[in-house]
Amino acid sequence: MNTIKWSRLALAYSKCVLLKKRIPLIVGWALTYRCNSNCLYCSLSKKGVKELTTDEVFKITDTLKKKGALRISLTGGEPLIREDIGRIIEHMRSLGSVEIKLNTNGKLVKKKIDDLAGVNIINISLDGPEKIHDALRGAGSFNGALEGAEAAKRNDAEVLFTAVITDINAPYLEHVLKIAAHFDAKVFFQPATSNVLGDKTVNKNAPREDALDKAISQLLSLKKAGVDGIANSRAGLLYLKPGEGKEIRCASGHISLRIEPNGDVIYCSREDFPFKALNIVRDGFDKAFSNLGDISCRRCLCGARVELNLAYNHNLSAITNQFRG
Numbered sequence: 001m002n003t004i005k006w007s008r009l010a011l012a013y014s015k016c017v018l019l020k021k022r023i024p025l026i027v028g029w030a031l032t033y034r035c036n037s038n039c040l041y042c043s044l045s046k047k048g049v050k051e052l053t054t055d056e057v058f059k060i061t062d063t064l065k066k067k068g069a070l071r072i073s074l075t076g077g078e079p080l081i082r083e084d085i086g087r088i089i090e091h092m093r094s095l096g097s098v099e100i101k102l103n104t105n106g107k108l109v110k111k112k113i114d115d116l117a118g119v120n121i122i123n124i125s126l127d128g129p130e131k132i133h134d135a136l137r138g139a140g141s142f143n144g145a146l147e148g149a150e151a152a153k154r155n156d157a158e159v160l161f162t163a164v165i166t167d168i169n170a171p172y173l174e175h176v177l178k179i180a181a182h183f184d185a186k187v188f189f190q191p192a193t194s195n196v197l198g199d200k201t202v203n204k205n206a207p208r209e210d211a212l213d214k215a216i217s218q219l220l221s222l223k224k225a226g227v228d229g230i231a232n233s234r235a236g237l238l239y240l241k242p243g244e245g246k247e248i249r250c251a252s253g254h255i256s257l258r259i260e261p262n263g264d265v266i267y268c269s270r271e272d273f274p275f276k277a278l279n280i281v282r283d284g285f286d287k288a289f290s291n292l293g294d295i296s297c298r299r300c301l302c303g304a305r306v307e308l309n310l311a312y313n314h315n316l317s318a319i320t321n322q323f324r325g
């Protein structure tokens with residue numbers, strides 16, 4: 001997020017604090033759980049959730065804009081798999097001041113590049129060099145991700161990468177930074193969750209504590225040495241380091257939320273706490289958003305979420321890191 005956008009967020013956030021208001025500034029929206037990949041640590045595509053119709057997506061987008069949304073972050077599954085993705089993005093773009101971020105595995109970016117006009121940030125998953133990335137995400141995934149990044153660059157979108165740290169790719173994080181540098185892009189690093197995404201089975205590839213500790217220490221050293229390209233702030237990396245993370249208040253339900261493919265409103269993608277969601281179509285936005293109360297969860301693993309939560313808790317390292325772009 002650049003300086004002007006962060007200034008807007010800071011102003012809007014001050015309004016939330018001063019007026020004691022809850023405003024959905026940052027919206028994570030899983031448009032679908034269908035996916036064209038089959039990553040080792042994910043079973044989201046097996047969920048078979050009923051999806052919102054195009055018209056429902058349009059109406060919700062209008063409501064979000066009215067309620068003060070500054071950024072809509074489209075995610076999945078693979079959001080580009082939706083046949084109406086071009087129309088959805090066009091509608092979001094027509095709202096002007098709402099920033100659009102797209103989280104994707106990259107494979108469909110080249111094919112659907114005409115649908116992506118107006119997307120501000122294209123965030124592509126990249127876990128390591130070809131052999132490692134494909135071992136985690138399936139044959140051909142690495143080339144798909146890089147082709148996607150090249151197409152996004154040609155289209156003048158800002159490219160960002162996210163690397164999920166597992167035991168398999170932990171020794172290759174510097175390699176990810178080198179690939180990202182080729183695209184003049186930054187990388188968010190985040191540990192894989194202990195359960196498989198989308199179900200409660202154990203993720204056998206989640207990093208062991210010592211491997212994660214070593215990986216985060218390496219990223220902290222690289223950052224200290226001035227190596228460019230690590231999107232996490234120093235505070236964000238320390239938060240992810242085993243044994244170091246300090247408790248911070250979750251911004252979800254205050255300035256952020258997540259919408260599920262069927263319109264359920266939840267805190268984030270984590271599924272390991274009991275919570276009865278309300279649905280934005282059935283119950284309306286106000287009811288569904290205010291159903292998110294203060295949550296006691298303090299252990300984020302998502303790199304970008306950690307930064308948002310740190311900024312929400314006035315952490316200077318996270319705030320200045322964002323201002324540096």
Ligand code: SF4
Nearest residue numbers: 035037039042077105
């Ligand atoms: S992690 Fe993302 S790209 Fe991989 S299978 Fe799950 S939704 Fe698809």
Ligand code: SF4
Nearest residue numbers: 250267268297298300
């Ligand atoms: S993992 Fe916990 S702290 Fe992070 S966004 Fe979700 S609920 Fe909030």
